Amino acid sequence: MNVYKLSAEGKEQILHIVKEGDTIGAVPVFSGKSFPANARAVSKSRLLFFDKRKFIRLITDKPNLIMNILALLSARLREFTLQVENLSLKKIPGRLASYLLYLSQEQGNTDLVKLNISKVQLANLLGTGPETLSRALGNMKTKKFIEEEDSKIRLINRPLLAELAERGKSSR
Amino acid sequence: MNVYKLSAEGKEQILHIVKEGDTIGAVPVFSGKSFPANARAVSKSRLLFFDKRKFIRLITDKPNLIMNILALLSARLREFTLQVENLSLKKIPGRLASYLLYLSQEQGNTDLVKLNISKVQLANLLGTGPETLSRALGNMKTKKFIEEEDSKIRLINRPLLAELAERGKSSR
DNA sequence: GAGTTTCCTTGACTTATGTTAAGAAAAAAC
DNA sequence: GTTTTTTCTTAACATAAGTCAAGGAAACTC
Numbered sequence: 421m422n423v424y425k426l427s428a429e430g431k432e433q434i435l436h437i438v439k440e441g442d443t444i445g446a447v448p449v450f451s452g453k454s455f456p457a458n459a460r461a462v463s464k465s466r467l468l469f470f471d472k473r474k475f476i477r478l479i480t481d482k483p484n485l486i487m488n489i490l491a492l493l494s495a496r497l498r499e500f501t502l503q504v505e506n507l508s509l510k511k512i513p514g515r516l517a518s519y520l521l522y523l524s525q526e527q528g529n530t531d532l533v534k535l536n537i538s539k540v541q542l543a544n545l546l547g548t549g550p551e552t553l554s555r556a557l558g559n560m561k562t563k564k565f566i567e568e569e570d571s572k573i574r575l576i577n578r579p580l581l582a583e584l585a586e587r588g589k590s591s592r
Numbered sequence: 593m594n595v596y597k598l599s600a601e602g603k604e605q606i607l608h609i610v611k612e613g614d615t616i617g618a619v620p621v622f623s624g625k626s627f628p629a630n631a632r633a634v635s636k637s638r639l640l641f642f643d644k645r646k647f648i649r650l651i652t653d654k655p656n657l658i659m660n661i662l663a664l665l666s667a668r669l670r671e672f673t674l675q676v677e678n679l680s681l682k683k684i685p686g687r688l689a690s691y692l693l694y695l696s697q698e699q700g701n702t703d704l705v706k707l708n709i710s711k712v713q714l715a716n717l718l719g720t721g722p723e724t725l726s727r728a729l730g731n732m733k734t735k736k737f738i739e740e741e742d743s744k745i746r747l748i749n750r751p752l753l754a755e756l757a758e759r760g761k762s763s764r
Numbered sequence: 765g766a767g768t769t770t771c772c773t774t775g776a777c778t779t780a781t782g783t784t785a786a787g788a789a790a791a792a793a794c
Numbered sequence: 795g796t797t798t799t800t801t802c803t804t805a806a807c808a809t810a811a812g813t814c815a816a817g818g819a820a821a822c823t824c
Contacts, residue, residue: 425673427681428759435676450659451666456673480659483652487622493665494623500672501597501628504607507679508719509599511780539802547680552781554803587600683810711772724811726773 422541423459434545436499437537446493449475462541507547510585513556515546517585520566524575531575594713595631606717608671609709618665621647634713679719682757685728687718689757692738696747703747 421438435457438444448455449472461467479485506515519542523533535542543553560566565581567574575581593610607629610616620627621644633639651657678687691714695705707714715725732738737753739746747753 425677425681431681433676433680435673447666447669449666450662451670452663453670456670476659480655483655486652486658487648490622490661490665491624493662493669494619494621497619497665497669497672498623498625498628500669500676501607503676504605504672504679505597505599507676508605509597509603549782550802551783551804555781558803721812722772723774723813727811730773 421459421461421463421465423457424544425457431549432544433547434541435503436496437545443492446489462537512546512548512552513559514584514587516553516556516560517565517581519546520573520575521578521581521585531578532569533573533575535571535573593631593633593635593637595629596716597629603721604716605719606713607675608668609717615664618661634709684718684720684724685731686756686759688725688728688732689737689753691718692745692747693750693753693757703750704741705745705747707743707745 421442421444422434423436423438423444424432424434426432438459444459445455447453479489506518510518520533523536524530527533537545539553540550543550546553557566557568560581561568563580565575565577565584567576593614593616594606595608595610595616596604596606598604610631616631617627619625651661678690682690692705695708696702699705709717711725712722715722718725729738729740732753733740735752737747737749737756739748
């Protein structure tokens with residue numbers, strides 16, 4: 421499931437990729453305002469809806485739940501912080517490198533990373549379109565940072581990927 | 593006070609402008625991780641520090657405080673949502689128009705808006721540098737969207753500013 | 765109020781990314 | 795397994811924004 425924003429011209433920016441067990445829609449509960457984005461299922465999904473009033477009653481009754489909610493919101497804030505940093509301070513190759521390293525970490529620090537989303541979606545997550553993503557990937561392959569195998573990506577030069585992710589600016 | 597991120601090359605992105613009465617540093621309390629950015633006083637400031645343990649004790653004891661914290665974090669999440677949208681889906685003129693309209697609203701929907709930060713800082717908030725901001729402002733003046741008076745900006749064509757802010761793409 | 769520093773603006777040039785279009789590869793349908 | 799549709803890649807070109815450099819304006823210092 422994707423949480424995303426659309427521009428008037430139809431460009432899409434994915435804000436968050438919702439995974440199994442994740443929650444969505446806490447902000448409207450506590451801010452009183454509407455959900456500030458769009459959400460879309462991109463694969464067969466099962467959604468559990470929780471009534472706002474009951475939810476508030478639940479967490480005010482069970483104080484130990486509170487810390488979980490707070491941790492959840494804080495983690496999301498931290499993610500946004502990273503996303504702003506990526507969008508503003510890094511070029512596309514840097515953002516891509518960051519994401520690949522993040523994926524690797526999430527998948528147990530493997531070097532053979534599975535893309536969990538389509539390339540178009542990945543492009544929209546990184547704040548660009550498929551053409552630019554394609555070029556960035558091609559470039560990384562040429563420079564022997566990565567290899568593509570089926571729908572997986574093998575990281576073959578982590579140090580340089582990490583450097584790319586840090587500096588943001590490519591040294592094409 | 594500014595909360596900001598720096599790139600390896602020294603470019604700065606302001607995440608948040610902290611105003612009087614605002615809080616800062618809730619994320620590390622609840623996420624267990626470090627503060628994900630830098631903060632800097634840009635004018636004479638007085639800071640109140642609240643001990644983490646005491647703070648947690650306070651809010652677990654006083655359940656009615658909780659909703660305030662939740663509302664605070666949710667509002668911040670909403671802001672980040674907007675910032676990501678601005679950075680990714682709008683060009684500089686669109687971001688500037690958005691910010692001017694936001695400022696106007698914050699100052700009671702006046703047409704004569706006071707810039708609360710320096711232009712360099714504004715540029716860093718919009719994700720660019722002073723040169724580009726200068727040009728964008730110049731352009732808006734040429735097109736009679738705004739006028740500059742002292743350190744204030746007069747909005748003289750809100751509808752077109754709003755359109756610019758929506759579409760993101762400029763029609764120079 | 766002359767000098768110094770900081771901040772802002774303007775111009776010329778470079779570059780990353782967007783755009784449009786076409787084709788290739790992969791996936792889905794039949 | 796051939797057709798059809800979708801997804802991805804590549805190329806040529808357009809454009810917004812970055813960069814570098816210089817000068818001007820404003821603010822501060824003495």
